[in-house]
Amino acid sequence: MRLLPVSRTRMLHVALGIALLAAIGAPASADDTRDISRETLAADDGWAAAEGGTTGGAAADDAHVFTVRNRAELVRALDGGSATPKIIRIAGTIDANTDDEGRRLDCADYATDGYSLKKYLAAYDPRTWGSAKPSGPQEEARQASAARQAERVEIAVGANTTIVGLGDSAVLEGASLQIKDAGNVIIRNVELRDAYDCFPVWQPNTGGLGDWKSAYDNLWLRGARQVWIDHVTASDGDHPDAEEPTYFGRNYLHHDGLLDITNASDLVTVSWSRFADHDKAMLVGNSDSATGDRGKLRITLHHNEFESVVQRAPRVRFGQVHLYNNRYVVPDDAHDYRYSWGVGTESAIYAENNAFTTPGHVEAADLVKSWNGSALHQTGSLFNGFLVDLLAINNAYNSGSERDLTADVGWTPPLGAPIDSAVKADHDVARGAGAGRIR
Numbered sequence: 001m002r003l004l005p006v007s008r009t010r011m012l013h014v015a016l017g018i019a020l021l022a023a024i025g026a027p028a029s030a031d032d033t034r035d036i037s038r039e040t041l042a043a044d045d046g047w048a049a050a051e052g053g054t055t056g057g058a059a060a061d062d063a064h065v066f067t068v069r070n071r072a073e074l075v076r077a078l079d080g081g082s083a084t085p086k087i088i089r090i091a092g093t094i095d096a097n098t099d100d101e102g103r104r105l106d107c108a109d110y111a112t113d114g115y116s117l118k119k120y121l122a123a124y125d126p127r128t129w130g131s132a133k134p135s136g137p138q139e140e141a142r143q144a145s146a147a148r149q150a151e152r153v154e155i156a157v158g159a160n161t162t163i164v165g166l167g168d169s170a171v172l173e174g175a176s177l178q179i180k181d182a183g184n185v186i187i188r189n190v191e192l193r194d195a196y197d198c199f200p201v202w203q204p205n206t207g208g209l210g211d212w213k214s215a216y217d218n219l220w221l222r223g224a225r226q227v228w229i230d231h232v233t234a235s236d237g238d239h240p241d242a243e244e245p246t247y248f249g250r251n252y253l254h255h256d257g258l259l260d261i262t263n264a265s266d267l268v269t270v271s272w273s274r275f276a277d278h279d280k281a282m283l284v285g286n287s288d289s290a291t292g293d294r295g296k297l298r299i300t301l302h303h304n305e306f307e308s309v310v311q312r313a314p315r316v317r318f319g320q321v322h323l324y325n326n327r328y329v330v331p332d333d334a335h336d337y338r339y340s341w342g343v344g345t346e347s348a349i350y351a352e353n354n355a356f357t358t359p360g361h362v363e364a365a366d367l368v369k370s371w372n373g374s375a376l377h378q379t380g381s382l383f384n385g386f387l388v389d390l391l392a393i394n395n396a397y398n399s400g401s402e403r404d405l406t407a408d409v410g411w412t413p414p415l416g417a418p419i420d421s422a423v424k425a426d427h428d429v430a431r432g433a434g435a436g437r438i439r
Contacts, residue, residue: 036188036438037065037087037164041228042417046269046300046322049415054226054269056162056186060085067091067166071098074155074172081156081182090165090190096153096175097196107198110149115141115199124202126248131204139201146199146215153195153216158182165190168436173237176216183225187232191435192218194237196254202247211250217257221265232273233435234258240277242336253279257312261319262286264296274305274434279336281309285317288345288372293318300416301326303425305433308334315342315371316349322413323351325425327433328367330358337362341390343373348409351390352419353380355426364388365397368405375409382422 041054048054057064064086066077077088097105115138123129123138134142155175157163159182165171171191179185197214204210218234221227236255244252258275260283261268275281285293297319306313307329314321323341330337340356343349356367364383368376368390381390395404420428432439 037089037162039188041186041269044415044417045228045271046302046415047267047298047320048226048228048269048300050267050298052226054184054186054228054267055160056184056228057085057087057160058162059160060087060162065089068094070094070102071096071152072100072102078155078157078161081158081180083159083182085160087162087164090163090170090172091167092169093171093173094175095173096155097149097173098152105152107149110152110198111145112148113141113144114138115145120202121247124204126204126210129204131210133204134202142199142201146197149198150215154178156180157185157187160184162186162188163190164188165435170435176218176220178220178222179224179227180220181223183227185224185226186228186230187219188228188230189232189435189438191233191235192258193233193235194239195256196236196239197256198254200253209250210248212247212253214253214256216255217260219259220257221259221261221268222263224261224265224268226267227265227269229259229268229270230272231433231435231438233276234273234278235276236278241279255279257281257283260284260286261297261299262293263290264292266296266298268299270299270301270304272303272429272433272437274307275309275313276305276307278308279310280312280315281306282312282314284314284319284321285344285347288317290317294346297321300324300413302416303429303433305329305429306340307331309340310334310336311338311340311369312342313340315344316347317344317371318346320348320409320411321350322416323349324353324416324419325422325429326354327426327429328354328356328358330356330362332359334359334362337366339366339369341368341376342371343368343376343405344371345373347373347375348411349376349378350409350411350413351376351378351381353382353422353425355382355422357384357426364390364393368394370394370398370402370405373405374403375407376405377407377409380422382426387422
């Protein structure tokens, strides 16, 4: 058969037709149709990849894939924290401080039994009340008011669940997501903002001078197992505690942690996330006496950004925590910075190639704080562009009341992707960490 030549005009028409099909919705490429809600943790991605890995709700059938746009839809999809495999896609901003009809609730809506801040301050002023724990009508009213808010903002996440934000603007505001005694959970690509406690409690004997204690973490893992947190942004939102007033000589704190991992939680990977504009960012292990945490709290933190965080990035008790390729930024106007790594009781932090940028009044010796810890393994730490040995610096400049830390933490990380230099990680994390930045 003789093939006829194809004219240049016909070739041009074919090319234009292909372009037109693309413009009006021809099938997209694989990259354009990526469905992150079905993705699971890679086999080598930190502690959450161990012992079977973390798949979240990837096995969910079509009846258990939800797109939610408000608190009521989110709560229904979570099904009371059931273990049924489920995928929950968050679209837009969901405000936890709303009633069942979607009406916005504020602190006045939760207050009950005659509670008022003015009365509370008058009742428990240390100059007249003393150092006893608050009790009586105003404390009882505070507790009742707090319980009403907790019913709205504490949201339970059950096993075999994936929560993922759609696009680059998924926000869960005012909520305290809680993974309690549940495993195999994935949370990705969502901003967790402003878990605001309307009713902080005064604790007269905390820290010697007393302190205000709030109830809610943006995300709290208690007895959780095999959890992957990825490309999450957590902050105080538009209500930073630094702008709150001072009562009884102490800052009136409305937020607790951004991410706390406690009560023998285990096998957790936190990656490519951003923790910002907060005091106590991340607590691993909640008590020196919680000996049930021994052998648990195995956690990997990599490619995360901690910016404008005062302390606990993280503070660790008992756990084997692998910190690598994280970015720490202390802003120039930060005068309340305390430390980044808290080396607590029986902790075993293995830190590699992390980068710190601080103003001149923050020294390398400020980055590590020992809280009855004994060991810290660190290599490749970058401080304002210079490689430093944070272990040696800590031991040289500790207060004298603290014992020197040793470099032997008793373990080496069994899982982990190739580790970048601190310089590369600093650059990549600045561009890629946080919600809305999955590529």
